[in-house]
Amino acid sequence: xxxxxxxxxxxxxxxxxxxxxxxxxxxxxxxxxxxxxxxxxxxxxxxxxxxxxxxxxxxxxxxxxxxxxxxxxxxxxxxxxxxxxxxxxxxxxxxxxxxxxxxxxxxxxxxxxxxxxxxxxxxxxxxxxxxxxxxxxxxxxxxxxxxx
Amino acid sequence: xxxxxxxxxxxxxxxxxxxxxxxxxxxxxxxxxxxxxxxxxxxxxxxxxxxxxxxxxxxxxxxxxxxxxxxxxxxxxx
Numbered sequence: 001x002x003x004x005x006x007x008x009x010x011x012x013x014x015x016x017x018x019x020x021x022x023x024x025x026x027x028x029x030x031x032x033x034x035x036x037x038x039x040x041x042x043x044x045x046x047x048x049x050x051x052x053x054x055x056x057x058x059x060x061x062x063x064x065x066x067x068x069x070x071x072x073x074x075x076x077x078x079x080x081x082x083x084x085x086x087x088x089x090x091x092x093x094x095x096x097x098x099x100x101x102x103x104x105x106x107x108x109x110x111x112x113x114x115x116x117x118x119x120x121x122x123x124x125x126x127x128x129x130x131x132x133x134x135x136x137x138x139x140x141x142x143x144x145x146x147x148x
Numbered sequence: 149x150x151x152x153x154x155x156x157x158x159x160x161x162x163x164x165x166x167x168x169x170x171x172x173x174x175x176x177x178x179x180x181x182x183x184x185x186x187x188x189x190x191x192x193x194x195x196x197x198x199x200x201x202x203x204x205x206x207x208x209x210x211x212x213x214x215x216x217x218x219x220x221x222x223x224x225x226x
Contacts, residue, residue, distance in 0.1 A: 037197055037211055069196055080194035080207045087197050087211020 038066030039088035041074065041102055042095075048129045049096030049119040052140060055132065056094055056119070059141050065148055066092060075105040082109060090114040092148070097126050117147055149179040149226055154190045154200030154210075163213045164199040171219035179223075 040060050042053035057068040069088070073081025085091065085106075092115040093102045106113050120126055122143045124136065151168055155161030165183070172179055184190060184202075193202055197211035201219075208214070208222050 039197070067197065073194075078194070080210065083207060083210040084194075084196045087209070 036089040037087070038090045038092060039069045039085060040066040041069055041071040041085070041091065041093045041106070043093075043102035044071060045096045045101065046130075047096060048127045048132060049124055051096075051130060051132055052119050052124060052136065053094040053096045053102075055137050056117075056140060056144055059137060060092075060144060060148075063141075063145070065145070066090075071102050071105060074109050074111070077109065082111075085109070085111050092117065094119065094144075096120065115147065117144060149177065149223075150204055151179045151181045152184050152200075152202040153181065154184045154193065154195050154202060155198035156185050156187070158198075160213050161199045164201060167214055167216050168201070168219055171216050171223060174216065175220055175223055177223055 040057045042057035043050050044054040044057075045051070060066055061068040067088075069084055070081050071093075074085050091106065091111065091113050093106060093113045094117045095102045096119045098118060098120060100116075100118070103113055103116050119140065122140050124140065153161060153164050153168065155164070161183075165181070168179075168181060172181075190198065190200065193200065193207050195207060195210045199209075199211070199213065200207060201209040201214060201222075203222050204226065209218070
């Protein structure tokens with residue numbers, strides 16, 4: 001029997017690691033698997049509140065509160081996207097309005113949601129505006145952070 | 149058989165490697181084990197959270213450390 005498991009080799013030109021034991025892995029890139037992984041899934045709808053949900057997910061990711069992931073991929077039941085969602089320690093869904101499209105996607109996929117935020121419940125009226133003021137994002141970002 | 153461990157290097161990535169090694173040892177199977185640290189390659193599999201595990205091009209897991217039995221099950225499918 002020949003075990004090759006200890007003979008890890010890198011298949012890319014960067015970050016070469018030649019150590020087979022102890023797995024001294026590259027630390028030059030921030031790895032996201034040390035801490036609790038919070039998946040943030042916005043509805044990304046076309047109304048102002050959907051756009052805001054998307055923007056909030058991005059801002060929360062930038063703030064280090066979690067990682068924005070693909071809600072559409074879960075809706076389409078793409079296997080690897082389902083695995084991404086299932087691999088999260090916590091799942092936060094941000095819906096724009098009470099239609100709750102994003103949370104329904106998770107319900108249909110039978111993946112439990114730990115926190116459900118609805119933008120209209122934060123006090124934003126649903127409109128067809130597509131130009132979202134930075135101040136609106138900032139104000140609702142604060143509310144989201146409080147909910148986290 | 150080719151097993152790819154996707155991740156940039158941390159406890160969970162290292163643990164995943166250990167689990168794969170143990171599964172191979174217990175099953176007596178041979179496999180080429182490759183560590184993939186390049187994000188472009190990781191993303192090309194659609195894996196957004198690491199560690200990930202790919203066996204013969206098929207994503208088996210993302211974001212979690214598999215159990216030895218998980219890996220043995222996937223190996224048995226081959």
